[in-house]
Amino acid sequence: MTQKYFAFKALLQGTTWMSPAYVGIDSHGRIAEVLDVKPRKGFIEQVDGYAIPGFQNAHSHAFQYAMAGLAEIHSTQSTPDDFWSWREAMYALALSINPDQMEAIATQLYAEMIRHGYTHVAEFHYVHHSQNGKRYSNLAEMGERLVMAAKKAGIKITLVPMFYEKGGFGKEPVDGQRRFISKNADAYLELLAASEKATMQYQGAQLGFGYHSLRAVSQDSLKAVLPESKGRPIHIHIAEQLKEIDDCVAFYGKRPVEWLYEQVQVNDQWHLVHATHLADNEVKTIASSGAHVVICPSTEGNLGDGIFRLKEYQELNGRWSIGTDSHIGLDPKEELRILDYGQRLMSHKRNTFYSKSNGDSGLFGYAEALLSGKQAMSVKSVDSLTVGSFLDAVVIDVEHPLIATSSLERVLSTYIYSGDSSFNLGTLVNGEWKAKGNRHFDAFEIGSTFSKALRNLNLR
Ligand code: ZN
Secondary structure, X not given: OOOEEEEEEEEEEXXXXXXXXXXXXXXXXXXXXXXXXXXXXXXXXXXXXXXXXXXXXXXXXXXXXXXXXXXXXXXOXXXXXXXXXXXXXXXXXXXXXXXXXXXXXXXXXXXXXXXXXEEEEEEEEOXXXXXXXXXXXXXXHHHHHHHHHHHHHOOEEEEEEEEOOOOEXXXXXXXXXXXXXXXXHHXXXXXXXXXXXXXXXXXXXXEOEEEEEHHHOOHHHHHHHHHHHOOOOEEEXXXXXXXXXXXXXXXXXXXXXXXXXXXXXXXOXXXXXXXXXXXXXXXXXXXXXXXXXEEOXXXXXXXXXXXXXXXXXXXXXXXXXXXXXXXXXXXXXXXXXXXXXXXXXXXXXXXXOOEOOEOOHHHHHHHHHHHHHHHHHOOOOOOOOOOOOEOOEEEEEOOOHHHHOOOOOOHHHHHHHHOOHHHEEEEEEOOEEEXXXXXXXXXXXXXXXXXXXXXXXXXX
């Protein structure tokens, strides 16, 4: 039954705008009605904005937010600073944080995601154990803290506990990896079960399944646990670094994507994160299998990873979503822009971001990241802002001068290509405002707890 209505200036459903749009929600925040005329009775909240489905953040390591911006003091000598030297600093952080700090960092991060318009995050989680590498009495203690953080911030979460068994291809883990390790397939399945229990603490939480990377699991273990994925989205870091490709070729005699596809059936359940370095045949293999790629443009740029071959991939109708990974950037519009601009800079062309049926780059990028992103979250229905779905939306402020002067047909491109967070009127999750006026509702309390945790970590 409809409890209240939101009267939006316009509403995006699929790639079509409805204007005006009266969205009636039930007491759970599900959409009960969508009308283009004013309802005759019932409470109506007027909203001076265009509602679009909330962004999906398909790749996050929440704890890394604590070091955002800290790795930019570089040696002026010839010492290389690359992904691997950055990883040392990241390991030091991963070894030091306790559960309270994890929760405080993640809550601040998720509140910021909400402010920027994300309504769901996939947390690629691998800091499982205590500082000395021993299991917590609640095996999924850290995962549960991430779920609680999402609950406090009001974002939906898909907790993806990672199977991390090895230190590298054929190598035992090093001491710096002690918090990540499940020593065999059974240990991972135990962690998976405990993580599932943790997700029950919050209605907005779901469970995913995943391998940290091919270098982090043995061939046998990869296959042993796979049947337990049970239809959940499967996340894996696949080909981020050239060294990782070389190590895989040296160990297995194949490149990562080639090797993975020979071992298991990779289908649309799979989300291959950082498919940065692909050979021609690998681009085709992924696209034709229906698997998804997760691209994290601001982090990949920050780490100097390389540029994903998007143009060739989308010509084959390859599916992709975006994530903010280390959280050096948190604006979904910026992720889409960096992704597109990488292609433009390489091709010296401007029309790099489109499908055969859609030449509107803003709409194309937004819609693709949304559809593929939802599958990364394990959201079965890809319909958004239609009857039966939750009202999870970011609302674009119609009073911003660039938006006010855009026609409805062009507004999404204006928003994606020239917008920042000040273009957001607010973010709704389950029909409730979680941020408004570019501020999260609990910004003060969440920010104070975060600051205290960061001061104790003494990183800055
Ligand atoms: Zn990652």
